[in-house]
Amino acid sequence: MNRSSVDRRVVGRVPERYAPESQLRELKREAGSLPEWCLSERQRCDLELICNGGFAPLTGFLGRADYRGVIDSMRLASGALWPIPVTLDVPQAFAETIAPGRRITLRDPEGVALAILTVTDLWEPDRREEAAGVFGTTDPAHPGVRYLLGQTHPVYVGGSVIGLAPPVHYDFKHLRLTPNDLRQRFERRSWRRIVAFQTRNPMHRAHMELTFRAAREAEANLLIHPSVGMTKPGDIDHFTRVRCYEHLVKRYPEQTTMLALLPLAMRMGGPREALWHAIIRRNHGATHLIVGRDHAGPGKRADGTPFYDPYAAQELVAEYAAEVGIEMLPFKQMVYVRERAQYAPVNEVREGETVLDISGTEFRRRLAEGLEIPDWFSFPEVVEELRRTHPPLYRRGFTVFFTGLSGSGKSTIANALMVKLLELGGRRVTLLDGDIVRRNLSSELGFSKAHRDLNIQRIGFVASEIAKHGGIALCAPIAPYAATRRAVREMVEASGGGFIEVYVATSLAVCEARDRKGLYARARAGQIKEFTGVSDPYEVPENPEIKVDTQGMTPEEAAQSLMLKLEHRGYIR
Numbered sequence: 001m002n003r004s005s006v007d008r009r010v011v012g013r014v015p016e017r018y019a020p021e022s023q024l025r026e027l028k029r030e031a032g033s034l035p036e037w038c039l040s041e042r043q044r045c046d047l048e049l050i051c052n053g054g055f056a057p058l059t060g061f062l063g064r065a066d067y068r069g070v071i072d073s074m075r076l077a078s079g080a081l082w083p084i085p086v087t088l089d090v091p092q093a094f095a096e097t098i099a100p101g102r103r104i105t106l107r108d109p110e111g112v113a114l115a116i117l118t119v120t121d122l123w124e125p126d127r128r129e130e131a132a133g134v135f136g137t138t139d140p141a142h143p144g145v146r147y148l149l150g151q152t153h154p155v156y157v158g159g160s161v162i163g164l165a166p167p168v169h170y171d172f173k174h175l176r177l178t179p180n181d182l183r184q185r186f187e188r189r190s191w192r193r194i195v196a197f198q199t200r201n202p203m204h205r206a207h208m209e210l211t212f213r214a215a216r217e218a219e220a221n222l223l224i225h226p227s228v229g230m231t232k233p234g235d236i237d238h239f240t241r242v243r244c245y246e247h248l249v250k251r252y253p254e255q256t257t258m259l260a261l262l263p264l265a266m267r268m269g270g271p272r273e274a275l276w277h278a279i280i281r282r283n284h285g286a287t288h289l290i291v292g293r294d295h296a297g298p299g300k301r302a303d304g305t306p307f308y309d310p311y312a313a314q315e316l317v318a319e320y321a322a323e324v325g326i327e328m329l330p331f332k333q334m335v336y337v338r339e340r341a342q343y344a345p346v347n348e349v350r351e352g353e354t355v356l357d358i359s360g361t362e363f364r365r366r367l368a369e370g371l372e373i374p375d376w377f378s379f380p381e382v383v384e385e386l387r388r389t390h391p392p393l394y395r396r397g398f399t400v401f402f403t404g405l406s407g408s409g410k411s412t413i414a415n416a417l418m419v420k421l422l423e424l425g426g427r428r429v430t431l432l433d434g435d436i437v438r439r440n441l442s443s444e445l446g447f448s449k450a451h452r453d454l455n456i457q458r459i460g461f462v463a464s465e466i467a468k469h470g471g472i473a474l475c476a477p478i479a480p481y482a483a484t485r486r487a488v489r490e491m492v493e494a495s496g497g498g499f500i501e502v503y504v505a506t507s508l509a510v511c512e513a514r515d516r517k518g519l520y521a522r523a524r525a526g527q528i529k530e531f532t533g534v535s536d537p538y539e540v541p542e543n544p545e546i547k548v549d550t551q552g553m554t555p556e557e558a559a560q561s562l563m564l565k566l567e568h569r570g571y572i573r
């Protein structure tokens with residue numbers, strides 16, 4: 001390793017985009033009179049790093065020429081290296097109220113004016129082309145693609161920003177250090193060589209070993225720099241993670257290691273994202289970046305193949321490291337070698353040695369089932385912290401979401417299941433039956449697609465709150481649309497609860513023959529419009545956790561079989 005190339009004092013500041021004190025009063029007055037845009041979570045993260053210099057040399061959200069250059073060649077129009085588009089997406093209706101040359105106020109969800117943006121460009125991007133260019137795929141199994149194609153608005157607004165105030169964070173204030181805060185601290189401590197470690201996961205022994213080795217090899221100090229903006233959906237929440245990191249830093253020798261939080265909204269873009277991380281860490285004063293296996297990896301495709309080669313990120317960062325001004329420390333996967341009772345990179349394991357490893361999925365399974373987590377894998381205080389927020393499944397909340405035609409037997413089975421769960425005891429159970437919800441939550445709604453979606457979203461919201469607080473929600477609406485059911489699943493799972501979709505597969509003919517409420521007859525006679533199965537669609541669930549065939553089975557038998565399945569999956573015991 002060429003030590004001299006990066007052996008430098010971390011002097012100087014990165015340019016920030018905050019308005020000088022002398023102009024603040026005038027700018028705040030102006031902000032009150034401009035069209036205003038309420039930032040999404042991702043835009044808020046991006047704005048913070050634009051303003052505090054974490055995204056230098058960006059001076060705002062990308063304009064059209066920069067955007068093109070970033071997609072095609074990872075470069076801004078100025079020629080500066082920049083691999084990931086940082087864009088401000090807005091709906092068409094808002095775009096129509098602004099034009100190039102105008103200024104807009106960027107606000108946080110509470111209405112606080114964070115910045116003023118001077119519009120230079122306004123355009124409708126081809127977001128599929130962007131996905132293909134940046135992520136190398138348009139497959140929605142890639143979380144970056146899914147966000148881009150499913151959650152961004154169709155018009156991009158480019159322009160430079162001037163910051164009025166940093167976003168307010170109420171959590172872990174002592175760890176929220178800007179690039180210039182960090183540079184100043186490094187300077188004060190005379191840290192000349194700083195290895196940054198990026199992570200979006202809790203850190204265990206393997207990570208500690210890896211960072212130790214990296215710092216030792218580089219003869220450098222260590223900056224543990226986890227991303228706490230948006231990470232991959234399903235990740236462990238940052239509150240829990242940060243408490244784990246705080247435990248862990250106490251185990252490093254004093255004066256060697258610093259922990260700081262990075263408000264980065266990750267895109268899970270693999271190699272390009274790794275290069276982005278390198279630029280961001282350089283801005284924060286780091287001289288080295290650890291790039292491990294599958295850095296910023298998006299997970300796998302539906303067929304199980306990875307989106308990127310696990311070491312492609314290392315190759316790309318290595319190619320541009322000199323230009324970025326940061327040295328990359330490539331790391332292989334660390335595994336525990338039983339005979340040596342220590343960790344080693346997987347490529348240094350000798351023949352005949354026994355390798356122990358617990359994957360992320362296996363670790364989550366052990367947490368979910370309340371199983372033992374060995375000492376060689378993690379530290380007791382870290383495991384304890386994770387167990388506090390991730391108790392075993394049988395102590396977590398969950399939602400059983402019945403779907404099926406009117407008269408299919410959803411409510412009856414849900415009722416029977418509720419009674420059985422209450423008989424078991426120890427848990428709170430709420431039944432959100434279609435009719436009950438329509439009376440109490442959705443009394444003003446009809447049966448158009450928009451109204452049905454709204455009805456199901458409300459059910460999903462209530463269910464996710466119930467599950468979040470450890471309760472059991474039994475939902476029994478028709479819920480005819482697959483996309484809305486999927487959205488509810490995501491909402492419940494994001495709140496930490498389990499989600500079990502039960503398709504009550506009674507056929508239309510049987511439901512109609514039963515016609516307990518006389519609704520089918522009225523629908524056939526044209527007296528009820530948009531009736532599911534008759535004059536309105538029902539999209540059959542493709543992958544429900546459980547399919548109930550009510551023919552030849554009483555509701556009680558169906559409920560009993562559901563109890564067994566819940567027990568088998570670990571939700572009750």
Ligand code: PPS
Pocket residue numbers: 405406407408411434435438447451452453455456476477478479480517519528529530531532536
């Ligand atoms: S949805 O699509 O999920 O919002 O429907 P949901 O809220 O579950 O419907 C509850 C009950 O409304 C009665 N009903 C209708 N169903 C379907 N289509 C139309 N047009 C309609 N009009 C009234 C019906 O009895 C549903 O109850 P269940 O328990 O499913 O029979």
